[in-house]
Amino acid sequence: xxxTAAIASxxxxxxxxxxxxxxxxxxxxxxxxxxxSDGTHALKDVSLAVRDKEIVAVIGPSGCGKSTLLRAIxxxxxxxxxxxxxxxxxxxAFVFQQPTLLPWRTAERNAELLLRLSGVPRxxxxxxxxxxxxxxxxxxxxxxxxxxxxxxxxxxxxxxxSLAMKPDLFLLDEPFSALDEITRKxxxxxxxxxxxxxxxxxxxxTHNLYxxxxxxxxxxxxxxxxxxxxxxxxxxxxxxxxxxxxxTSEYVSFVEQLSIELERAAA
Numbered sequence: 001x002x003x004t005a006a007i008a009s010x011x012x013x014x015x016x017x018x019x020x021x022x023x024x025x026x027x028x029x030x031x032x033x034x035x036x037s038d039g040t041h042a043l044k045d046v047s048l049a050v051r052d053k054e055i056v057a058v059i060g061p062s063g064c065g066k067s068t069l070l071r072a073i074x075x076x077x078x079x080x081x082x083x084x085x086x087x088x089x090x091x092x093a094f095v096f097q098q099p100t101l102l103p104w105r106t107a108e109r110n111a112e113l114l115l116r117l118s119g120v121p122r123x124x125x126x127x128x129x130x131x132x133x134x135x136x137x138x139x140x141x142x143x144x145x146x147x148x149x150x151x152x153x154x155x156x157x158x159x160x161x162s163l164a165m166k167p168d169l170f171l172l173d174e175p176f177s178a179l180d181e182i183t184r185k186x187x188x189x190x191x192x193x194x195x196x197x198x199x200x201x202x203x204x205x206t207h208n209l210y211x212x213x214x215x216x217x218x219x220x221x222x223x224x225x226x227x228x229x230x231x232x233x234x235x236x237x238x239x240x241x242x243x244x245x246x247x248t249s250e251y252v253s254f255v256e257q258l259s260i261e262l263e264r265a266a267a
Contacts, residue, residue: 023051026090026169026201027073032082034068042068043079044226053199057216059206059258061266065227066205067173070094073203074171086169090201093167095175099158101146108133108142111160118165125164132160135194152183156190163194170202177207188214189243196240209262213254214241221261230265233258 027050034043042065050056058066071077073084074094086092101110111129116122133139136156146154155175162170176184188211195202195215206212212219216235223230235254237245245251 023053024087025049026052026054026087027203028083028085029069029073030083030085032069032072032079032084034065034072034077035080041226043072044228046082046227046229048220048229050201050203052201054218055195055202055204055216057204057206057212057219058222059209059212059219059262060222060227060230061224061262062207063225064222064265065225066222069222069227070171070173070203070205090168091165092169092171093162093165094171095158095162095173097174097177099146099154101154101157103146105145106142107138107144107146107149107157110146110157111164114161114165128164128166129160132164133157135163135198136160136190150183151179152187155179155187159187159191163198168201170200170204172202172204174205174207176211184208184211185243185246191215192239192241209255209258210246213237213251213258214245219258221258221265223265224267231261233261 027048029046029048032043032046033041035041046069048056058069060066068077072079073086074092075084076094102113105113108126108129111133112125115125115128120128130139130142133142136159138153138156138160141149141153146157149157158175176187179187192215204212204215213235219233219235221230221232222228233254237248237250237254
C-alpha cells in the first residue's frame with residue numbers, strides 16, 4: 001500500500017511495460033478486487049500503473065470488468081479490496097458510451113456546461129467551449145441543437161465538453177462503440193490528432209482491437225470474469241499516427257498479436 005501511495009504521488013514506478021520510464025505515474029491500481037452484492041466477482045487482483053501522457057487501452061471479453069475498473073479509477077464505485085489512486089492535482093474527465101447531451105441546450109451551451117457548473121465565468125466558459133469545438137471540428141455548429149447533429153457529431157460534442165475542462169486524465173468508456181465503422185475511424189484519427197497537439201493521459205476501454213492498437217501506446221488484455229490482467233502489449237508504432245498507419249505491416253502485426261491474446265483471454 002505504501003508503494004502504491006508513493007507512485008500515485010508522482011514518483012517513478014518500477015513498471016517495465018511502460019513506454020517512458022521517466023514519466024510520473026498518474027494512475028495507480030493496487031491489487032484491486034471487486035465483488036458485487038449479488039456475489040458477482042468482477043475484478044480479481046488487478047494492478048496497473050499509467051504514466052503521464054500515456055494512452056492505455058483496456059480490452060477483453062464482454063463482462064470481464066473493463067468498465068468496472070474504469071469506474072473504480074474514477075471513484076464511481078469502490079473496490080472490495082485494494083486501492084485505486086489518482087495523483088494529487090490531476091483533474092480527470094469521464095467520457096461515457098453515450099454523449100449524454102442536454103437536448104434543450106445548443107451545442108456551445110452543452111460544451112460549456114461543465115465549466116459553468118464548476119463556477120467558471122460565462123465569457124471564459126464560452127471562449128474555452130469554442131476552442132474545444134474547433135479542436136474537434138465542430139466550428140460553425142455552435143447554435144445547433146443535439147437533435148440536428150449526427151451520432152458522430154454528438155460524440156465529438158461530448159468530447160469537446162470534456163476537453164474544455166482541460167483535464168489531465170481522460171477516462172474513456174467505449175465512447176465510439178455505437179458509431180458505424182467509418183465514423184469510428186474518423187473519430188479515432190481526430191482523437192490521435194488532438195492528443196499529439198494537446199497531450200493528455202488516457203485510459204480507453206474498448207472492444208475494438210483495431211482502435212486499441214491505433215490509439216494506445218500500451219494495451220492491457222483482461223481475462224474473462226473474474227477480470228484479471230492477462231497480458232500487456234507495448235505498441236511501438238511511432239506518433240503522430242494517422243490513417244496511413246493502418247496500412248503498415250507493423251500495425252497489422254500488432255492487430256494479429258492482440259487477436260491471439262484476446263482468444264487466449266476468452267478461453
